[in-house]
Amino acid sequence: MKKYLLATLALFTFSYAENVEDLKKELEKQREIIIKLQERLNQLEQQQEVLNQTKEKLQNLRTESSIDRILSNPFSQAKFVPDISLITDFSYVSRSLTDDTYKSVQIPGFNHGFFHSHGDHGHGHEPYNAERGFNYNYSEMYISSAVDPYFDLVGVFHLGKDSFEIEEGYFQTRGLPYNLKLKGGKFYSEFGRLNKFHHHVWNFADAPLIYRAIFGEHNLNETGIQLSWLAPTPFYLLTGFEVFQGDNENNFNRNGFEVCTQINTTTKECTSNTYIKINDTKKPNLFTFFIKPSFDIGNTSILTGVSYAQGKTRINHLEDDKPHALSGDTKIYGFELTARHTLDSYRYLLLQSEYFYRKFDGTRFGYNDSGNLLTSRLEKKQAGFYVEGIYKFAQRWRGGLRYDLINKNDVFVNGKNINLPDNMYKYSAMIDFLPSEFSRIRLQYNYDRSLFTEDLKRKPNNEIILQFNLAIGAHGAHGF
Known part of the structure; x- marks a missing residue:
C-alpha cells in the first residue's frame, strides 16, 4: 500500500511539472501577442493622427475665399475649358406663295417685307424658312464660361450659308450686392416674353406675327447694358x-440722313443739289424698362409682366424704288402672361x-410724281x-396651337387716317417629337392672312414646315 501511494505521488509530481512548463510556454505566447497588439495599436494611433491633420487641412481649405480656391491650383485645365455647343436648324417648306411673291409681300404699315434691310445695322442672314423646298436656316455656336468669381462671359455666333454674325456677346456679374445683376454687351432685350429666347427654344418654327411686324425677323437684339x-x-x-x-x-x-428736295423720278438722282439734313440721334438712343412677377398656385406656375421701350427713329428708305424716310419718336408697350400647369413628371399644359x-x-x-x-x-x-x-x-411628344392677330393699324398722314388693313391674322398648328433632349422634329401648318402686296391686295399663304x-x-x- 505504501508503495502504491509513493508511485501515485511521483506520477502527480511529474504531471504537475509538465503542466507548469506548458503554462509558461502559453504565457510566453500570450505576451508576444500582447506586444504585437500594442505595436498595431501604436500604428493605428499614428494613422489616426495623420487623418486628423488631413481633416484639419481640408477644413481650412473649405473656409478659404473663392479666389483662394481658384488660385490654389493654377494649372487645373478644367478652369480654362468653357461650355461649347453647336445647334443646327434645317427645314423643308411647302408654301402656296411662290418665292418671288413671298419676297415681295409685306405687312402694310409695319414693314417692307421680311427680306428688306436698310441702314448699316441689318442682319446678315435671311428669315428662317425663306424658300420653298429645303432650307439650311443656321448653325449656332454657343460658348460660355465663368471668367472669375465676379463675371460670366457668353458668346453666341450665328453661322449661315453665306454669313457669320455675332448674335450675342456679353458679360454678366455673378455676385453683386442687394440681388443686383449687371449685363453688358450685345444681347437680346428682356422686353416681353419671347424676345430673349433663341429660335431653337421657340414653341413654333416661326415668330408670332406681332413680333415679326414690330421688331422684324430677329427680335430686339441690341448693344448696351442691363441692370436688373x-x-x-x-x-x-x-x-x-x-x-x-x-x-x-x-x-x-x-444714323441720320440727307433728303434731296428734288429728284429725277427715273434715275432717283438729286437734281436740285439742295438737301434737308436729319442729324444722328443722341447715343445711346433706346431705353427699356420691365417688371416681371411670378407665383405658384398648386401645380400651376404663372409669370406675367409689363415692358416699355422708347427711342428716337431714323429710318432711311431713300434708295428704294419709291424713296422715302422717317424721322421721329417711337414708344412700344408690352404685356405678357404665361401659365404652366404640371400634370406629372413628363406632361404639362402651357398657355402663353x-x-x-x-x-x-x-x-x-417722300416725293410726288x-x-x-x-x-x-x-x-x-x-x-x-x-x-x-x-x-x-407624353415624354417625347408635344402638340400646340397659336392664334395671331394685328387688330389695330391706324396710320395718320397730316391728321388723316389712310385706312390700312387692320384685321391681319394667322392660325398655326404644330406637333413635335423629341427623340432626346438634344433633338427635335417638328411639323407645323400655317394659315396666314396677314400678307399684302404694295397696292394692298391680300395674298393668302398656306404653309407646311418640317423642321429638324x-x-x-x-x-x-x-429659364422658365
Missing part, C-alpha cells in the same frame, strides 16, 4: 432697365400670350397679340 434687381419678396419679382444704342431697323436706328402696342410720331419724307419733296406729319398707332397653347402629352433642330455639346439650361 431680384426683389426680396415672398414671390418672384424681377425688375430692371436697359440702355441700348438703338439699332433695331424696324423702329429706331440712330403677349400684347404689344406701338406709337410713332414724326415726319415722313414730279420728283418734288413732300414732307408730311406721320402718326402710327398699332397693336396686336398672340395666344398659344402647348400640351406635352439638333444640338451637340454643353449648353446651359433655359
Whole structure:
C-alpha cells in the first residue's frame, strides 16, 4: 500500500511539472501577442493622427475665399475649358406663295417685307424658312464660361450659308450686392416674353406675327447694358432697365440722313443739289424698362409682366424704288402672361400670350410724281397679340396651337387716317417629337392672312414646315 501511494505521488509530481512548463510556454505566447497588439495599436494611433491633420487641412481649405480656391491650383485645365455647343436648324417648306411673291409681300404699315434691310445695322442672314423646298436656316455656336468669381462671359455666333454674325456677346456679374445683376454687351432685350429666347427654344418654327411686324425677323437684339434687381419678396419679382444704342431697323436706328428736295423720278438722282439734313440721334438712343412677377398656385406656375421701350427713329428708305424716310419718336408697350400647369413628371399644359402696342410720331419724307419733296406729319398707332397653347402629352411628344392677330393699324398722314388693313391674322398648328433632349422634329401648318402686296391686295399663304433642330455639346439650361 505504501508503495502504491509513493508511485501515485511521483506520477502527480511529474504531471504537475509538465503542466507548469506548458503554462509558461502559453504565457510566453500570450505576451508576444500582447506586444504585437500594442505595436498595431501604436500604428493605428499614428494613422489616426495623420487623418486628423488631413481633416484639419481640408477644413481650412473649405473656409478659404473663392479666389483662394481658384488660385490654389493654377494649372487645373478644367478652369480654362468653357461650355461649347453647336445647334443646327434645317427645314423643308411647302408654301402656296411662290418665292418671288413671298419676297415681295409685306405687312402694310409695319414693314417692307421680311427680306428688306436698310441702314448699316441689318442682319446678315435671311428669315428662317425663306424658300420653298429645303432650307439650311443656321448653325449656332454657343460658348460660355465663368471668367472669375465676379463675371460670366457668353458668346453666341450665328453661322449661315453665306454669313457669320455675332448674335450675342456679353458679360454678366455673378455676385453683386442687394440681388443686383449687371449685363453688358450685345444681347437680346428682356422686353416681353419671347424676345430673349433663341429660335431653337421657340414653341413654333416661326415668330408670332406681332413680333415679326414690330421688331422684324430677329427680335430686339441690341448693344448696351442691363441692370436688373431680384426683389426680396415672398414671390418672384424681377425688375430692371436697359440702355441700348438703338439699332433695331424696324423702329429706331440712330444714323441720320440727307433728303434731296428734288429728284429725277427715273434715275432717283438729286437734281436740285439742295438737301434737308436729319442729324444722328443722341447715343445711346433706346431705353427699356420691365417688371416681371411670378407665383405658384398648386401645380400651376404663372409669370406675367409689363415692358416699355422708347427711342428716337431714323429710318432711311431713300434708295428704294419709291424713296422715302422717317424721322421721329417711337414708344412700344408690352404685356405678357404665361401659365404652366404640371400634370406629372413628363406632361404639362402651357398657355402663353403677349400684347404689344406701338406709337410713332414724326415726319415722313417722300416725293410726288414730279420728283418734288413732300414732307408730311406721320402718326402710327398699332397693336396686336398672340395666344398659344402647348400640351406635352407624353415624354417625347408635344402638340400646340397659336392664334395671331394685328387688330389695330391706324396710320395718320397730316391728321388723316389712310385706312390700312387692320384685321391681319394667322392660325398655326404644330406637333413635335423629341427623340432626346438634344433633338427635335417638328411639323407645323400655317394659315396666314396677314400678307399684302404694295397696292394692298391680300395674298393668302398656306404653309407646311418640317423642321429638324439638333444640338451637340454643353449648353446651359433655359429659364422658365
